[in-house]
Amino acid sequence: MRYEDERTDGRKMAEITLDEFHEEASAFLDAHARRRSEERFVWGEGSDAVDLFKEVSPEEEEAELEAAREWRAVKFDQGFGWITGPEEYGGRGLPRAFEWHWQTLEAAYDVPDQRFFGISLGMVAPTILAHGIPEVRQRYLRRLHRGEMVGCQLFSEPDAGSDVANAKTRAVRDGDEWVVTGQKVWSSGAHYSDIGEVLTRTDPEVPKHQGLTMFLVDMAAPGVEVRPLRQLTGGAHFNEVFFHEVRIPDSHRLGEVNAGWKTAITTLMNERASIGAGGVVDIKLANIPQLVETVRHLGLARDPVTRQGLADLVVKARVLDYTNQRALARVRSGQAPGPELSITKQALSDLMTSTASFVATVLGPRVAADTGEWGTYAWAKFVLGMASMRIAGGTEEIMKNIVGERVLGLPKEPEADRDRAGRRAPVPTV
Numbered sequence: 265m266r267y268e269d270e271r272t273d274g275r276k277m278a279e280i281t282l283d284e285f286h287e288e289a290s291a292f293l294d295a296h297a298r299r300r301s302e303e304r305f306v307w308g309e310g311s312d313a314v315d316l317f318k319e320v321s322p323e324e325e326e327a328e329l330e331a332a333r334e335w336r337a338v339k340f341d342q343g344f345g346w347i348t349g350p351e352e353y354g355g356r357g358l359p360r361a362f363e364w365h366w367q368t369l370e371a372a373y374d375v376p377d378q379r380f381f382g383i384s385l386g387m388v389a390p391t392i393l394a395h396g397i398p399e400v401r402q403r404y405l406r407r408l409h410r411g412e413m414v415g416c417q418l419f420s421e422p423d424a425g426s427d428v429a430n431a432k433t434r435a436v437r438d439g440d441e442w443v444v445t446g447q448k449v450w451s452s453g454a455h456y457s458d459i460g461e462v463l464t465r466t467d468p469e470v471p472k473h474q475g476l477t478m479f480l481v482d483m484a485a486p487g488v489e490v491r492p493l494r495q496l497t498g499g500a501h502f503n504e505v506f507f508h509e510v511r512i513p514d515s516h517r518l519g520e521v522n523a524g525w526k527t528a529i530t531t532l533m534n535e536r537a538s539i540g541a542g543g544v545v546d547i548k549l550a551n552i553p554q555l556v557e558t559v560r561h562l563g564l565a566r567d568p569v570t571r572q573g574l575a576d577l578v579v580k581a582r583v584l585d586y587t588n589q590r591a592l593a594r595v596r597s598g599q600a601p602g603p604e605l606s607i608t609k610q611a612l613s614d615l616m617t618s619t620a621s622f623v624a625t626v627l628g629p630r631v632a633a634d635t636g637e638w639g640t641y642a643w644a645k646f647v648l649g650m651a652s653m654r655i656a657g658g659t660e661e662i663m664k665n666i667v668g669e670r671v672l673g674l675p676k677e678p679e680a681d682r683d684r685a686g687r688r689a690p691v692p693t694v
């Protein structure tokens with residue numbers, strides 16, 4: 265039953281006040297989930313895992329995805345699955361402040377891990393909403409937000425990462441369809457996704473940004489091949505995705521033909537917003553008590569150099585928290601996520617790099633070889649995994665370029681693919 269149906273006072277949901285929303289959301293959460301118990305870090309107790317990305321077996325992943333889907337369906341049906349979304353597509357049509365408030369409330373409850381939907385709802389769904397035709401929005405948005413479907417991002421290629429506009433995966437028109445051939449890489453979650461947002465080259469004769477077109481592809485379509493990639497840490501979140509003459513209906517084009525760069529920007533702005541802001545930061549702040557106890561356990565609590573290093577991390581974590589809040593305040597006041605969100609992504613990656621370096625210094629060989637000592641070797645996954653934070657959603661160097669050019673107004677960096685007259689060279693396709 266939709267949440268609106270349950271209201272007896274006849275008012276539209278959009279007229280609800282934040283206080284009323286708080287009451288109703290809290291009542292829903294109390295009825296459907298257990299409140300998290302106050303977690304205090306005690307050395308030697310419970311799990312010592314400090315993984316950045318949860319790494320589980322394929323069977324465990326499937327079970328967790330199922331639980332995550334069930335929770336999404338319950339909250340969607342009660343009106344908490346897409347709080348800001350237009351009502352015609354199953355959303356509640358409420359301001360962003362309500363969504364933010366919901367996230368804060370939900371974080372206090374022990375609910376199934378929602379990591380599977382980060383890209384799907386943080387990037388793919390907003391792009392469908394902004395660039396899909398009404399039929400496509402009707403078909404996918406409700407199902408994505410209800411967790412019946414998951415979407416992945418298919419931008420990066422072996423030769424197009426930071427320079428994503430260099431994409432060579434070719435799409436050729438054939439009547440009402442497009443035939444797609446090429447390869448994508450680093451495609452997070454492609455192995456459990458139902459649809460993918462794929463950036464293709466439709467005109468190889470024009471400068472690179474002008475010949476791109478974005479599509480929504482059915483991951484089960486004939487010719488789509490997903491191969492897992494194993495990471496340093498042992499897990500396999502990423503995939504290579506190969507397209508062997510995959511047919512995509514023209515209705516599944518996101519934006520105009522050869523205007524795919526504009527569509528890509530919508531996705532990338534949402535990506536940076538979802539990586540830099542929100543819950544991620546809380547998790548990292550929570551590592552501080554664990555670091556303090558690690559230092560005590562190692563007998564370094566009085567060592568001035570260690571104390572200075574720890575203090576630096578606490579300061580960085582606080583600055584990140586405040587920067588994050590500033591960026592969120594902009595979003596909460598109804599403004600679109602802007603380039604300044606690149607600062608929070610950058611600050612997060614800086615904090616993680618410093619944490620990994622600090623922990624590797626204090627633990628020494630314990631982080632490289634497992635002695636069985638609680639709370640020591642467990643950091644190895646963090647140290648190995650954090651490198652991805654410096655790359656995902658735009659590398660540190662690219663983020664610095666964006667901040668320099670778009671926030672500080674500095675001159676643009678020289679672009680190697682422009683000729684003396686400032687023209688860009690076309691990109692050959694596969």
Ligand SMILES: Cc1cc2nc3c(=O)[nH]c(=O)nc-3n(C[C@H](O)[C@H](O)[C@H](O)COP(=O)(O)OP(=O)(O)OC[C@H]3O[C@@H](n4cnc5c(N)ncnc54)[C@H](O)[C@@H]3O)c2cc1C
Pocket residue numbers: 383416417418419420421422424425426427449450451452453651652653655656657658659660661662665
């Ligand atoms: C955890 C994670 C998840 C990801 N998920 C996805 C996904 O779901 N879908 C997807 O499409 N992609 C995904 N990616 C890929 C990611 O977007 C790319 O890895 C990233 O854009 C960098 O591209 P690249 O790896 O090709 O490195 P390159 O672009 O080859 O960069 C190599 C090095 O050169 C530097 N460099 C490049 N250009 C410049 C420049 N102009 N100025 C200064 N330095 C420069 C970079 O900073 C980097 O240090 C993911 C990556 C990670 C780590």
